[in-house]
Amino acid sequence: MGLPLSKYVWFDGKFVTLDKANVPITTHAIHYGTSVFEGIRAYWNEKNLFVFRLDEHIKRFRKSGQFYNISLNFSDKIISDAIIGICKKNKIKKSCYIRPFYFVGDYGINLHVTEKAPTNVAIFTFPFGDLFNKNGITAGVVSWRKFSDMSTPPQAKMGGNYLNSIIATQEAKRNGFDEAILLDHNGNVSEAPGENIFIVREGQLITPPLSSSALNGITRDAIIKIARDLDIAVTETEI
Ligand SMILES: Cc1ncc(COP(=O)(O)O)c(C=O)c1O
Known part of the structure; x- marks a missing residue:
C-alpha cells in the first residue's frame, strides 16, 4: 500500500x-x-x-x-x-x-x-505527522468546482466524493501549487480537497459557510471554538 x-x-x-x-x-x-x-x-x-x-x-x-x-x-x-x-x-x-x-x-x-x-x-x-512537510504552503484556485448538494451531499464523507478532490489536486500540482482551492457552484470559495479553509483578515478569522458546499469539519469547529474562547472574532461568510 x-x-x-x-x-x-x-x-x-x-x-x-x-x-x-x-x-x-x-x-x-x-x-x-x-x-x-x-x-x-x-x-x-x-x-x-x-x-x-x-x-x-x-x-x-x-x-x-x-x-x-x-x-x-x-x-x-x-x-x-x-x-x-x-x-x-x-x-x-x-x-x-x-x-x-x-x-x-x-x-x-x-x-x-x-x-x-x-x-x-x-x-x-x-x-502520521504533518500533512505538509513544510511550514506554509502555496494554494491555487482550480477550474474544477466543488460539487454542490444539488448533485450529491457534501456532508457525507463518501469514497466516491473524493474523485472531485483528486482531480482538483491533480490540477493544482500541475500548476505548481502545494494544494488546491475549490470554488463552489456560485464561484465562492468552498474548501480544499481534504481541508476546510480559513482566512485571517485584520485580526479576524473568516471561513466559508457550509452552504458553500464545505464539509462540516471537526477541525473547523475546533478552530471556531478555540478562537471564540480567545476572543478572536470568527465570521462564517461567503468568500
Ligand atoms: C473535503 C474535506 N473537507 C474538510 C476536511 C476536514 O475535516 P475534519 O476537520 O473533520 O477532519 C476533510 C477531512 O477529511 C475533508 O475531506
Missing part, C-alpha cells in the same frame, strides 16, 4: 493481521464508490496517545452512510472501542492517523442501494 500500516487491523468485529482483511473484486464499493470513511488523528505526547474528538468522528461516520441508506451494522460503542483498541493492540507510541471505513460489499451490478445492502467495516492506522 506504500504506507507503514500497523500489523493489526479491525475487520468486521475482529482484530486480524492485515493479510487476513480481504474483499472480492465484485465488491460494490470498488465499482461505485459506495464507501464511507473518517480520518481521525491521534497525538502522542511521549506518555499518552490522545485521539482527537473521537465521538464527533463516530457521529459523522454513521451520519454519512445515512444519506445513502448504507448501514453501519455496529454500535457507536463498538466502533469507539475498536478505534481505541486498534491503537492499543498495535502498541502505538507515535502520532498517527486512524482510518475507519465501511462499504457496500457483494451487491451485484446494482444501483438500488438500500439499508439491506451488505456492508463490511474496517479500521487501520499508520504513523
